Amino acid sequence: MSDTDIRDAIYICIQEGRRDEIGPLVEKALEDGKDPLKIIEVILNPALKEVGDKFDSGDIFLPELIMSAEAMQAAVEILQPHLEKHKQQMKVTGRVVMATVQGDIHDIGKNIVCAMLRANGFQVLDLGRDVPAAEIVTKAKEFNADIIGLSALLSTTLPYCRDTVRLLDELGLRDRFKVFIGGGPANPDYADSIGATYGGPHAEAAVQNMLKAMRRD
Ligand code: B12
The missing domain is CATH 1.10.1240.10 (Methionine synthase domain)
Structure with a gap:
């Protein structure tokens, strides 16, 4: 063939x-x-x-x-x-908690982002799909994450990204994590409006943007 x-x-x-x-x-x-x-x-x-x-x-x-x-x-x-494949040879570049937000079962893209992050030395805790904000925040604390990555593919579930940032604010934890959002309806303006960062349109951009955020530390 x-x-x-x-x-x-x-x-x-x-x-x-x-x-x-x-x-x-x-x-x-x-x-x-x-x-x-x-x-x-x-x-x-x-x-x-x-x-x-x-x-x-x-x-x-x-x-x-x-x-x-x-x-x-x-x-x-x-x-x-x-x-x-190459992840063993690299030192840890950061810790990321990834989730597809509540109400949303689209996880193919998130799974690819997780794989690419691991390939680039990130330790990733993948919480799966349809994950409520409270669970994301709790797990991010337990995992001592640097970054929270939120995936939303539906216009109706995108607002759960905002809810997650709000919850971090309410708990006084906003400064502890960098929050990245991605998936079809996510965009830089929306990310700005909720106090998060747009991670990019595909997995490679997600990795580059997260690496950049880690280097700023
Ligand atoms: C596959 C698919 C499904 C599958 C999902 C299976 C699964 N396990 O994921 C099934 C069949 C279950 C499904 C169901 C539904 N779907 Co659907 N689905 C799709 C489809 C065709 C592809 C999505 C996909 O996997 N793309 C491939 C991956 C690789 O790309 P990606 O997800 O965009 O991910 C990349 C980037 O976005 C980025 N990224 C993703 N997440 C993150 C996170 C971060 C932090 C960062 C930085 C980057 C990042 O990196 C990824 C890799 O490069 C899209 C159409 C489309 N063009 O997107 C519709 C689509 C998303 N679905 C749609 C709809 C309406 C539905 C349903 C409501 C249908 C229904 N009537 O029931 C249900 C919703 C179920 C639910 N509650 O979630 C609409 C959404 C419209 C809207 N704007 O709200 C779309 C756009 C189709 C359409 N054109 O109408 N769907």
């Missing part, structure tokens, strides 16, 4: 939600020396974005969206250890 054939086949697996077929194709791309992050950014993300757009325009419905998400998840699970 040529590079183009593999790329097209992976793309189609995401589009058509072929969870059982995508694994061997991703493995083959890795065997051929493809960079795992490039597989995500150049093939998987654009394919899933097209699925999201079709869902948005009513051309496909939730069951299809779920099947595509499952194929994406299967591919990311294979790639994740490859993203994290």
Whole structure:
């Protein structure tokens, strides 16, 4: 199979939600020396974005969206250890608590950010998805985090980022953590308005921005 054939086949697996077929194709791309992050950014993300757009325009419905998400998840699970591969050789660059906020179950992007942070020497406590603000704050204290990373993919759940910052304020803990937000509806203006930092549109930007924040210490 040529590079183009593999790329097209992976793309189609995401589009058509072929969870059982995508694994061997991703493995083959890795065997051929493809960079795992490039597989995500150049093939998987654009394919899933097209699925999201079709869902948005009513051309496909939730069951299809779920099947595509499952194929994406299967591919990311294979790639994740490859993203994290170099972490043992590095010294700890910071401690991050990551969560997808309350009411939101989108976690594919957050999982990629976690893997990339680990690959860059961060210690990461991943709290999962649909996590209430109070739990995020408690765990950040216990973990002695430098950074709290919040992921929100829905316009309706983005306000939970603000709630988390407010809770930190109320508890007198705001200065203890840098708060980064990310995910589709997050943007620099919104981040500013709630007293947080926009972490960027993708995992690489998230890592660079968090590394920069740690260097300022
Ligand atoms: C996959 C998906 C799902 C899957 C999620 C599976 C999972 N385990 O995550 C399923 C099928 C479950 C789903 C459900 C729903 N979804 Co949905 N979903 C998507 C889809 C197609 C892709 C999201 C994704 O994984 N992208 C790939 C990853 C790699 O990208 P990413 O998430 O953006 O993450 C990157 C960056 O944002 C950044 N990042 C992410 N988090 C963070 C955090 C920090 C701190 C930083 C710095 C950076 C960062 O780095 C990541 C890696 O590069 C999007 C469409 C889209 N274009 O986003 C819709 C989308 C987000 N969903 C949408 C909707 C409406 C829903 C539902 C409400 C549908 C329904 N009627 O039930 C439910 C909501 C369920 C809930 N309560 O959360 C809408 C949201 C509209 C809006 N603005 O509110 C979208 C935009 C689709 C659309 N165009 O209409 N969905």
